[in-house]
Amino acid sequence: MRENELIKLLGEMSLSEKIGELNQIPGEYYKETLNTTGENATLDFPQELVNAVGSAINVSDPDLIIKIQKEHIKNHPHHIPMLFMLDIIHGLDTTFPIPLAQACSFDPELVKELSAAAAKEACATGIHVTFSPMVDLSRDARWGRVMESSGEDTYLNSVMAKAAVEGYQGDGLENEGTISSCVKHFAAYGAVEAGREYAGVDISERFLREYYLPSYKAACDAKSGMIMTSFNTIGGVPSTANKHLLKDILRDEWGYDGVTITDYGSLTNMQSHGISDKDDVLSEYAINATVDIEMCIGRYYKGLPKLIKDKKITEKQIDDAVFRILKLKNRLGLFENPYRFADAQKAKQICRGKEMMDIAYNAVSQTSVLLKNDDNLLPLNKNEKTAFIGPFLESKDLLGGWPGNLKYRSEDKSVREVLEKNLPDGSLLMTVGCEMLGAEEPMLIKRKLPCETDEKARKDKINKAVEIAKAADKVVLLLGEHPRAGGEITSKVDIKIPIIQQELFNAVKEVNDNIIVVLFNHRPLDITHISKYAKSILDVWFPGSMGAKGIVDMLFGINAPTGRLTMSFPYSVGQEPIYYGLLPTDHSTDVSDTFVTGYIDCPLKPLYCFGEGLTYTDFMYDKILLNSKTLAKGEKMVASISITNVGKRDGYETVQLYFRDVFASVSRPTKQLRRFKKVFIKSGETVKVQFELTVDDFMFYNVDLNYVYEPGEIRVFIGHDSNTEDYETFQLV
Numbered sequence: 001m002r003e004n005e006l007i008k009l010l011g012e013m014s015l016s017e018k019i020g021e022l023n024q025i026p027g028e029y030y031k032e033t034l035n036t037t038g039e040n041a042t043l044d045f046p047q048e049l050v051n052a053v054g055s056a057i058n059v060s061d062p063d064l065i066i067k068i069q070k071e072h073i074k075n076h077p078h079h080i081p082m083l084f085m086l087d088i089i090h091g092l093d094t095t096f097p098i099p100l101a102q103a104c105s106f107d108p109e110l111v112k113e114l115s116a117a118a119a120k121e122a123c124a125t126g127i128h129v130t131f132s133p134m135v136d137l138s139r140d141a142r143w144g145r146v147m148e149s150s151g152e153d154t155y156l157n158s159v160m161a162k163a164a165v166e167g168y169q170g171d172g173l174e175n176e177g178t179i180s181s182c183v184k185h186f187a188a189y190g191a192v193e194a195g196r197e198y199a200g201v202d203i204s205e206r207f208l209r210e211y212y213l214p215s216y217k218a219a220c221d222a223k224s225g226m227i228m229t230s231f232n233t234i235g236g237v238p239s240t241a242n243k244h245l246l247k248d249i250l251r252d253e254w255g256y257d258g259v260t261i262t263d264y265g266s267l268t269n270m271q272s273h274g275i276s277d278k279d280d281v282l283s284e285y286a287i288n289a290t291v292d293i294e295m296c297i298g299r300y301y302k303g304l305p306k307l308i309k310d311k312k313i314t315e316k317q318i319d320d321a322v323f324r325i326l327k328l329k330n331r332l333g334l335f336e337n338p339y340r341f342a343d344a345q346k347a348k349q350i351c352r353g354k355e356m357m358d359i360a361y362n363a364v365s366q367t368s369v370l371l372k373n374d375d376n377l378l379p380l381n382k383n384e385k386t387a388f389i390g391p392f393l394e395s396k397d398l399l400g401g402w403p404g405n406l407k408y409r410s411e412d413k414s415v416r417e418v419l420e421k422n423l424p425d426g427s428l429l430m431t432v433g434c435e436m437l438g439a440e441e442p443m444l445i446k447r448k449l450p451c452e453t454d455e456k457a458r459k460d461k462i463n464k465a466v467e468i469a470k471a472a473d474k475v476v477l478l479l480g481e482h483p484r485a486g487g488e489i490t491s492k493v494d495i496k497i498p499i500i501q502q503e504l505f506n507a508v509k510e511v512n513d514n515i516i517v518v519l520f521n522h523r524p525l526d527i528t529h530i531s532k533y534a535k536s537i538l539d540v541w542f543p544g545s546m547g548a549k550g551i552v553d554m555l556f557g558i559n560a561p562t563g564r565l566t567m568s569f570p571y572s573v574g575q576e577p578i579y580y581g582l583l584p585t586d587h588s589t590d591v592s593d594t595f596v597t598g599y600i601d602c603p604l605k606p607l608y609c610f611g612e613g614l615t616y617t618d619f620m621y622d623k624i625l626l627n628s629k630t631l632a633k634g635e636k637m638v639a640s641i642s643i644t645n646v647g648k649r650d651g652y653e654t655v656q657l658y659f660r661d662v663f664a665s666v667s668r669p670t671k672q673l674r675r676f677k678k679v680f681i682k683s684g685e686t687v688k689v690q691f692e693l694t695v696d697d698f699m700f701y702n703v704d705l706n707y708v709y710e711p712g713e714i715r716v717f718i719g720h721d722s723n724t725e726d727y728e729t730f731q732l733v
């Protein structure tokens, strides 16, 4: 539809139609009634609103979507089609590694590919918008939602945000196989106090702008169709109707003209925040902040008419919001084809088809992080006697929190099944050793997750594991968090593996020195004890639908793990939030000194740092070379380094460039990532990696909150991870 036709359509709509457009309906409405007519008492959505509603969440059946759309167009006074939205966080029917793992690939092309694959399945299913990517900067492993993020670094976060949006939206939303992204949660949900779910955020304007906002901006610049507000308050002001964030920064400074949506019920959240219990007051805050769609509670439906009647807001404000939604519908081609590419037959062919499964398989090794590999215990050799033990041995659920479509879980393979197929000669020693959870994990048990309640069975399983471990050359222990213990509402104060699994680990380590831990997790865990006794640790996060085969092939060296950490692993939960590049302090970082910065019972640095990770070969870095000793506006600095693969296998190395601005009008981080490149280097070969930098790479918010670069010394570090100490200097002039 041409823009003038859209304007004409808007002009013809009644006020109640327009208000309908600004409300979203929960999919349960249709599932319960299976049609689009009739009051649904429990959801309190009157028929007038249902007929005019602009979008729905949580319907994922193509036939049902077509049916609802057909009825809706018929009943709508101007036959405007609805938008169908869903949380597709790491794949719809095919589940890919969790987003935190995807970021560990340090490969934006992979993130793009996985998002595009998810979009392809979703598009055929009839979905128009995914509530992804989640780009909240995450530095506290207690917060359960870190699994949905790219981790602790602002620059990486922005690169991955852009990649995900480009993956979902392809070359344009008019094309088959695409869906709109909805970047979330605006803003700074990742900074909730002490990692407590739904807590408040207190953050300075400088840090908000410098560290937290760039990833949302990157997604908006990539033309994300939508952006979602967040549940948290910032300095007491709810983000959901925060005029400074949503109007001043998002609309006016960044020029964002896409659709904004509240989080689920987050206007009601504002009532809990103690702002007001009145529909019109809450709606006034939100519409003044230019929030377009209210997710599922109907507050806009109840509040907006009164505001217009009382002349507290203008109809133009409503028109602007409606017009943004109509434009998105138009971008998606819904006026020409309201069913878009929804096709049950096609969806069946695409979803979990070979193409998708191959993509999922390839992602596993690129996202897994080899944290430790003493004595080169990995890869395994088929001639050795290896025992496979642990609760993840027989689990078909390697999907992790917030998988798209749980109904397929039972079709996935377990590690045991893959091992039996690949090594059928009976040389395998295998036993689960324990259940995933023991009865002492109170919060998880409350969630009705199955656990071991039989003490004798608990002992017998561990004893059997010990017997098998004794007979083996090496033991692979498959341990970790419960697959439902990540995502929304999974914050924890104890970030060790469950106690029952710790018992198994301790019993096995007494009888075998060659322990390899395969770790399943949604967040950095406290694995200090494990790290002391296990010779190898392979972190596979939650690897998705092809996890089992991906893991077995990595263990036996068919593929090598190439991921790097994007969140630091702490020595202890007491270090959280922890991240690289802390602000510098006056005091020593050596624990044996009296005036040590940090703690007296724990190092300042984490156990495993940002960027860290091994593979099945080794690399040697030469000296850093800068092509100039100064950098001025309009110039380009080239930083280069040669890297040699000194191992026996070809492999990937992720080369990382950090910088430190030594003196500035405000204190600057000790290190900041500014470039990275994942390069393939053949055994024995040397490659030269080059990075280009300009003054824009060194800008920050100065003492007057102006975004500037300041002349002075810059240190450029290039190395394997954020611990690298090798640097060269130049002067910004």
Ligand code: NOJ
Pocket (backbone or CB within 6 Å): 087, 131, 184, 263, 264, 488
């Ligand atoms: C609440 C979550 O915070 C958000 O991430 C999600 O997209 C919505 N619910 C919709 O399910």
